[in-house]
Amino acid sequence: MNNSKQILVAILLVFTVVSSYALPHNSVKPSEISIITHDLAVPEYIELRKSYEIESPFGMHITYKQFIHNKEVLFAGVRIHWKKNGTYSIQDFLIRENIENVSDESTMLLSTESGLREVRMANNPDLVYPTTQFIDLDGTMLLEIDDYKHAKKDTTLHSQVFWLNPINTANTSYGGNYTDNLDQTNPSLDSQLRWVSNTVQFENDTFFFESEFLSFTDISAPVDGHFFSINDSVQANRDNDWFEYLNVYYHINVMGQYANDLGYDALTQHLEVDVHAFGTADNSAYSPDDHTLQFGIGGVDDGEDGEVVIHEFTHSLSEVASPDNTVGNERAAMEEGSCDYFAKAYSRSLNDNTPNKIFSWDGHNQFWDGFVINQKRDYPIDLKGSKDGDRDMWATALMCAHDFIGRNAMDSILLEHFYYQKANSTMAEMAQIILTIDSGDFGNRYHSQLKQCFVDAGFIARGASVSNPIQKGFKVLNQNGFIVGDGNLTIEINTPASYKIYNTAGQLIQSGNPTSKLTLSPSDFSKGLYVVYFTINGKSVSQKILR
Template sequence: MHALKPCLLAATIALAISAGSADAAKPQAQSKQSASLARNVVAPEAGIARRDGRYAADGAAIALYQPDFFVANRLSKSATDAQFKASAATAAYDYLVARRAELGLGERDVADLQQVHVRRQPGLTVVRYRQRIGGLPVFGSDIAVTVRDDGTILYVGNDSVRKLKPLAAGKAAMTADRAVGIARGYLGTQAQASNTERMALRDAQANTRDVWRVRANHWDVLVDASSGEVLRAQDMRQFARPVASGVGQVFKPDPLSSARATYGDAGYVDGNNADTPQLDSQLKKVVLRGIRFDATSGLYSLAGRYATCRNLEAPNDAACPSLPGKAFNFTRDNISFDAVNAYYNIDTYMRYVNVTLGVEAIPYQHPRGGVQFDPHAMSGQDNSYYSGGDLHFGQGGVDDAQDADVVIHELGHGLHDWLTDGHLSQVQGLSEGVGDYVAAGYSRDQPNQWTPADAPYFWVFNWDGHNPFWPGRVTNWNVGRVYPRDVASQEGHTAGQYWSSCNLVARDAIGGQRMDKAFFTGLSMTGSSTNQKDAAQAVIDAAAALGYTSAEVNAIGDAYNVSCTYGVTVPAA
């Protein structure tokens, strides 16, 4: 996770552009191999910002902040979630039929839309569609329409693929196995494909091609279903990074923050995972909820509803423990300490989002077993990444899984992916900012933390970074900077600091749980080309729709428009 070590967000995500991946935190240049294999990956259009949204060069809206469209419903406040979902789906489709021209869609385009997900929160519902042509889903297409409970269209994200031609005629399509073989040959890897899907692709010449989409490891490859040509290849990583209860010991959130110490103080150094009395003094006893007991072997393991420890890649060590008892009380010199630390923090934050906040966010890639994580991954490199529902933590410098900031940052990429149903955005470093925001918020909520009078209060990666290994990042990066001027010219991890900083100003103003709920709800309304201002408008719109007070909505507005310069429209509470 070095300053120049981006966190890898290798999410196997559904959209060409959204398919971002994200790393823990450390930026890092792509390998020469990755750069040479990447093919026909085009960045989202920047668009033209207007008061009511952002527009493409062809005049179609990319994001609409106040669509001014209302479909009356007769539901009472006591209606069921299923009734609200059905009503919202009707309203969303009525909107698309009536306003299709604003989105650059033709009548046939709307008729062929496929509703793929309906996400409900009290106060609003997000209805998500993708395009189809010739019976195939269109690669890169995503339209998300957010409907308030009263039938008002609140926000629209439009990543439609416009001016689609009919599918080009060709010879009979090859089998999925044949397409997998071509993709593997192109990548030069023996990795098994995790998923294949027939899709339609609008190519660079504006022709519509019948393709196989093959996901192999962290690569997303499109193979022409007739000719076998590899049309597109994208490395999805982006470098930065029966149930029982057990007990264990972890850092909360890291040994420097809980001790109010500085890296390099006596006893507060990595020392290649050596124990010191000072570091041992910062170990906190915790309950490990939901761990699994195997009656056949008689062993307990770190596997539950929200998190599961797994060996996913080299170094292929024995970091995931299985014990005859429920006590996982390791010190950091033990190979299994990192697994316990990661399990506790992932499980805790997933319960916070899904239970405390009431925002459903579960890996769609494997809904059973929650977040799969490898505490010792990347062949020991000093970086971490999210990919396809899984978290991978490196061991260079300070072991990444020993710092809750790294763990929660990578989990933040996953939450962004799951909330948008595979349409995560890295435009202007958005998902990197999401990761930094959730990591910093989680850290600030721990007991005996830094105060705003302390410089480390505004740091992310207090133990893993801000040391000889890499400089970490900050969450007051907005001070003295102007959006979009000072954001647009920066690489993703640097630019994302503006997004995290602005949202943390609002979090300090209205409280952690209130801001986090609005933040995640707003994020669920966005798509693969969403930029920071689009997302800010979605979050503040979500807060108003969720019934936040005028004081709370205005405080978010002050964070976005005074402490930062997004220039969002502040809705009435």
């Protein structure tokens, strides 16, 4: 929220890339805490509790929340990314600060400019703009955040939808025949409708609008009841209340299937959707608490604009990837900017009309101003310090990269980056993470194009050196067996190399002459972290291992 009272201190991101072999995803990992504790030197007063686990095409992403004296430190913790290529990386957003003399009156701690404070959580149940408040023991509200972010068989049903929205497909501006006019239609608006095919559920001669991605329900007023059809074709234009169901259903299914095809089916969890919501308010929202979408009917009905639909749907993907961390002005602006980007990338997959406008039918009219993209603003000097004031800065840089490397590549990178989001992150930090994702998961294929767009935006200083991945030239086998002591660890080396192994105290444990295969027995090592240094073609390369 733009007027939120926030006195959180910034949490420094430490992005540590450590080579290792990923442990099996479904196994109990008593060593995982050991890896994190060793690599990050976690103080003894900090307890880490596993809170979330999700898989992407490139690995498993596991989040641990931070606790001190059995109290959760809000928005603090660690995320470890086990990569399928045998490496792992750790994101450190711990609060390394102890607190004494805690009370029994709260279960949470919040980091502020004056240190850790005990807080209680309270809900403000506003119909349109509900918030969660964090209040200290003296009754002072320290932080307020938005709650909204964001036996049948398959068959096919045909319906009419806007092929995004009528302003976009007609390549025009709001006005004249292209106005809301209290939901009335006209030949100009009807000419922008397109017949499409939908996968629906069929039972007892009835077609139900349900799919793996969504189903409809009533969440807030007005009440519609369940939506179904007894015919396999539904012709409804925008003056019919059915139209928003048809439009939302089609676009979410297309985008959901697209995300699945890119390999991100773990993110497309089933949504319950209300297409006529919030009374007469001109607002739409995703609720992470119950994984629902609501589309308002004030002004132009939000469900009529495909860009609004895709924007809100993307909030659900982001939240599933890394939940409960949309805190901080830049983090909130990036959340909106990423969703704006996906909406416009989807729009541009259909046509290149209205390239600089987001929500060109729902907004950019007398109801509200809409948002823009492809703007030239310089980070950080041009930051306005608000969610909506800075969203275009992030979205513009993403669209720049889209134009260089294409939709599929940029969408894949951005979906992967959702797993790395954290509270109070900055655009500069997340730009570096996107470059790291490209380096580690996409073979550094798009490095120069991404860097150019981020330099132009100001996220990376012009002329700054951005590290590329080191091609180490070796592969680690059976790291897990070595950790638990029931098998040797083998390092296969492309070019014969000499080696030295040190413990964390800097003591030399073992060394050897050039070899192309190094085999280590767990019986020769005590429990702990070790670093193997290889000399390959005159260069020293390190590899961390855990016993």
